[in-house]
Amino acid sequence: MITITIQKQIQLKKRPTGVPTSEHFEFVEVPVESPAKGEILLQTIYISVDPYLRGRMNDTKSYIPPFKLNEAISSGVIGKVVESKSDLFEVGDFVIGSLGWQQFSVAKDNTVRKIDPNLAPVSAYLSVLGMTGLTAYFGLLDIGKPKAGETVVVSGAAGAVGSIVGQIAKIKGARVVGIAGSDEKVRYLLDELGFDAAINYNTQDVGSALKEACPDGIDVYFENVGGEISDTIFPLLNNFARIPVCGAISAYNNSEPDVGPRVQGYLIKTSSLMQGFTVGNYSSRFGEGAKELASWLLEGKLKYEETVTEGFENTIDAFLDLFKGANLGKAIVKVADSDK
Template sequence: MADRINRRIVLAARPDGRPKPSDFRLEQVPPPIPADGQVLLEILYLSLDPYMRGRMDDAKSYAPPVALDAVMEGGTVGRVLESRHPAHTPGDLVLSHSGWQEQAVCHGDDLRRLDPAAAPVTTALGVLGMPGFTAYSGLLTIGRPKAGETVVVAAASGPVGATVGQIARIQGARAVGIAGGPEKCALVKDEFGFDAVVDHKAPDFPERLAAACPDGIDVYFENVGGAIWDAVAPLLNTFARIPVCGLIAQYNGIPDRSADRLGRHMWDVLRKSLTVRGFIQREFADQRPAFYEAMAGWLRDGRVKYREDIVNGLENAPEALIGLLEGRNLGKLIVRVAQA
């Protein structure tokens, strides 16, 4: 243990707009030592997700920000190296929230055991993890899609959006995805099986979206905001439901110079009797057992598919997160920290 070094990435500065590599710092420190009830983990995979941008700001939100000089937070898959908890033994593979580092100490009660024979362990960070559960709980609890309805989702090539569209189709609804660029649009249509996909980078994007939704939109799963919302709003049907999961177009604090949307939006809420509900997936934690069972079955039957974008090396996590916020990833973004 004495000769081991724990590499970790901490928040060095709060971003001003888009994050920069200098906002992060790679450190080498002694490895942590587990106390009674804890385990020492070797981190194998780190999840990168859009919400991390919000944690870098010192602003009031649904969760506290990452402190300066503290390890960047994030979901991880790790291997137990040392255990002082009766439920875990060395070699176990577990899901934890250990952040951007190579080794971590966690309380054994906070870990979820993973079975690599049941599904690749990386899926615990994606389709069988927080992003998949976000799609499942937000769509089914707030969106409540019915057979024959039209469900539209932005960022449809990402882990949340892709899962939303596929669950919508399982419910008998028509799934329309919004994605950026030909490669992402092809992934949404050809691999994830959406009924239609629209490229938001097209100059006539609003017209293309309207053509893809001839009967209007009954459920809009919001991941982006901004100009995409402007194209969606006129197509919303009476009693449409809008789960608001994310607003990635605004995460970097870039001023929105379009016309004020609030007045127009509230008028639509009133005259169309819209349901607009922001949510954080942990609000629906009691649904997780049902989610794990349903999603495992859909994956086994091939009814839900997923794509992973894996980056090698902890040191590459900052640049990978910056790329995620700019839409450079294709599928669920994961950093391979060590070989499984």
């Protein structure tokens, strides 16, 4: 039982045009609610900040409804049960769910999932054992279908999804080339994650570097970025190449539609597959993916990195930093101590 009655919440104040800034958000004070039967009160421990949240700030139709103005922004959250009126959860349990950006939340017991803090640090359930890990797993294996000896190229390779994609491709025996935005990230891909080659798009000519790194062409391109980086891929595609399209962060803040080279000719000439997806497409198979990811993690075959921002008051800054390429691995905000 807690005695705090007022908490801070982050709301969307107005819809951004172009790159969002702090003026598009607002901190407000709201009551800490009490749980009813079948509900639990959670203290927020970690908040996930993700590029896809930018799209939800636009009032447009998409695969997920837009945020409403003057209401809490929500994303993946790790919470600790501090009061329970549910038979499914006890005080002290850790759970994951889609919850508001606030310090405490009341949730129905069928809308969150208990997680095991003994398997991995609880923050890992927002990264390698959570939606980003599952996105990498299903996008690469179901659409990319890498085979031993093939060449896999990953854009946004040092990010939350890309870093897991590259490691899974290595597990499957592929040659892996990563594209990232700094020398630090390039060294991380090569020295820590075991990529075969890595390219700094800020200091190298990506097209020339890709030709050198992929002498036998490209069999799988895992797309996280879009834009000019993506344009350099298509001339190097092998026959029957596969392109899982996970994201296009280069265009998320554009106020006008993104325009670039037409891809149809390349896809026809090489009989390549280019398929967009969201992790929600695989919700019925999350158990399968989580089990495999956990196994690889325990075997030491998967590593993960987190960029942790301390303090609820810094949540907006952590989100905005995503569009500056400031994060290595998964970007999360630590709101409170977890003891795990």
